[in-house]
Amino acid sequence: MAGKHVLVLGCGSGPTLVDLVDCGATPVGIDGSPALIDIARERLGPDVDLRVADLADPLPFDDDVFDDVVSSLALHYLEDWTSPLAEMRRVLKPGGRVVLSVEHPFAMWLAARQVGTKTNYFATRSRHESDIAGESVDLTFWDRSLSTMLQSFLAAGFRITHVGEPGP
Ligand SMILES: C[S@@+](CC[C@H](N)C(=O)[O-])C[C@H]1O[C@@H](n2cnc3c(N)ncnc32)[C@H](O)[C@@H]1O
Numbered sequence: 001m002a003g004k005h006v007l008v009l010g011c012g013s014g015p016t017l018v019d020l021v022d023c024g025a026t027p028v029g030i031d032g033s034p035a036l037i038d039i040a041r042e043r044l045g046p047d048v049d050l051r052v053a054d055l056a057d058p059l060p061f062d063d064d065v066f067d068d069v070v071s072s073l074a075l076h077y078l079e080d081w082t083s084p085l086a087e088m089r090r091v092l093k094p095g096g097r098v099v100l101s102v103e104h105p106f107a108m109w110l111a112a113r114q115v116g117t118k119t120n121y122f123a124t125r126s127r128h129e130s131d132i133a134g135e136s137v138d139l140t141f142w143d144r145s146l147s148t149m150l151q152s153f154l155a156a157g158f159r160i161t162h163v164g165e166p167g168p
Helices: 015-024 036-043 082-090 103-115 148-156
Strands: 005-007 026-031 049-052 066-072 093-103 125-132 135-143
Touching: 005 082, 015 026, 015 036, 015 066, 015 082, 026 036, 036 049, 066 082, 082 093, 082 148, 103 135, 103 148
Parallel strands: 005 026, 005 066, 026 049, 066 093
Antiparallel strands: 125 135
């Protein structure tokens, strides 16, 4: 990664940014939470470009400027992936890569079924969380099937070279 210019979407408090800096990359972090960007700033110091922005909006960068785009566990908060994926493609240099993770779509469907909620796996559907590990939260996730995710990337003009998943 040394020398790479990498955009981290939904960077949160910055763990991936720290790893990228350690590898010699030049990361840029975007997150919708000013509080998390403040924590990232404390961890990374003044030299890393960190911005508060909504991933649903156009990205504040020129075309063809990043070698890679990384996004860990953030895209599943967005209902519509059309513009965000088009924007990722726009800011990537030709041949650039997207590396991302999302919650496992089938795990979410199974969890809903276990608490008696009937959901259509193939629908893009919202899921509200108000309690995570005893903490009161107000989170809306947008779940969708694996095929919907992959088709979204293909429709945006990406070539998919790897799909991995952890064991259950
Ligand atoms: C589960 S956290 C992951 C954070 C970080 N990528 C990590 O791996 O630690 C999801 C992040 O996505 C951000 N996020 C969610 N929706 C967003 C949106 N519409 N625009 C920008 N950031 C968003 C949240 O603020 C949060 O930092």
